[in-house]
Amino acid sequence: MKIALFSDLHYPAVDERIPGLLEARAGFYEEFIGQFLQVDADLHVSLGDLTNYGMPHELRNIFSLIGDRRDFIHVLGNHDNYTLPKEELLALTGQKRYHSFETEEAVFAFLDTSRELDFERWGGWMEDEQLEWFEHIIQHSEEKPLLVFAHHPVFNTTTGSDRDNGSIHPDIDMRSLLSQKKGIGMFFNGHMHCDSIVKEDNWTFVQTAACLDQPSFRLIDIQDEAIIVAAIDLESDEFRKNAAIIYDNINHFTHRPDACGTDMHRNCAVSLIPSSPVL
Numbered sequence: 001m002k003i004a005l006f007s008d009l010h011y012p013a014v015d016e017r018i019p020g021l022l023e024a025r026a027g028f029y030e031e032f033i034g035q036f037l038q039v040d041a042d043l044h045v046s047l048g049d050l051t052n053y054g055m056p057h058e059l060r061n062i063f064s065l066i067g068d069r070r071d072f073i074h075v076l077g078n079h080d081n082y083t084l085p086k087e088e089l090l091a092l093t094g095q096k097r098y099h100s101f102e103t104e105e106a107v108f109a110f111l112d113t114s115r116e117l118d119f120e121r122w123g124g125w126m127e128d129e130q131l132e133w134f135e136h137i138i139q140h141s142e143e144k145p146l147l148v149f150a151h152h153p154v155f156n157t158t159t160g161s162d163r164d165n166g167s168i169h170p171d172i173d174m175r176s177l178l179s180q181k182k183g184i185g186m187f188f189n190g191h192m193h194c195d196s197i198v199k200e201d202n203w204t205f206v207q208t209a210a211c212l213d214q215p216s217f218r219l220i221d222i223q224d225e226a227i228i229v230a231a232i233d234l235e236s237d238e239f240r241k242n243a244a245i246i247y248d249n250i251n252h253f254t255h256r257p258d259a260c261g262t263d264m265h266r267n268c269a270v271s272l273i274p275s276s277p278v279l
Helices: 019-039 056-066 085-093 128-141 174-178 237-247
Strands: 002-006 043-048 072-074 099-102 107-110 146-149 185-189 194-198 203-205 216-222 225-232 268-269
Touching: 019 056, 019 237, 056 085, 107 128, 128 146, 128 174, 203 268
Parallel strands: 002 043, 043 072, 107 146, 146 185, 185 203
Antiparallel strands: 002 216, 099 107, 194 203, 216 225, 225 268
């Protein structure tokens, strides 16, 4: 089974009076989404901040690019929740707040770590009802690999997750929940706009950079003996040029030139062989 994912796309509303900005937005996002959806995978996932401010026309525009060509799941990010209440946002996108499913290969859980209409706090939060649901998913996954997808990282795991508003709030004891996992667990997130991979006990935390900073996505390949995570870069001068025009001329986004980490921050293999160490 294969899963393609990206994070922090930040599709923005733009000031059409700025020369070249409208064309740069069309060129960058149409090409990025086109190449992403061309990847042969069973599932295509956005790890949140799909839009820059969650405006209805931002959401409609990006979902019109995605269309129905692939099975697509979007987890909510803080930027997606700045304009509409969650109920209205989800009605517009047709997505679910949080949910899970199971296949022969693994259990998959998609979390909602975003706050609603909160401009002052951009860190993550989960209410008791969702935490109880997530605990049930962890416990019932037993030895089967569990892959978790969320916008915010677990506190003090991947790069930047120790900063204020950089993670799911540290008052939420995520480690107590994750420690109940019997077998292999993998936690995929965005939010901090840089690539990072961290191993902690039986969990591997994989953070993906913002697409405007590092035009790339990740491909997860669940094989019989290992789960392989590989970064796929979309390199071209036109990509970089259009991205720079966009991030230099939109609000609520700060370019991070150090978004792309070394190979150890971008690719990994997690062994599924019993009693074998995680690579």
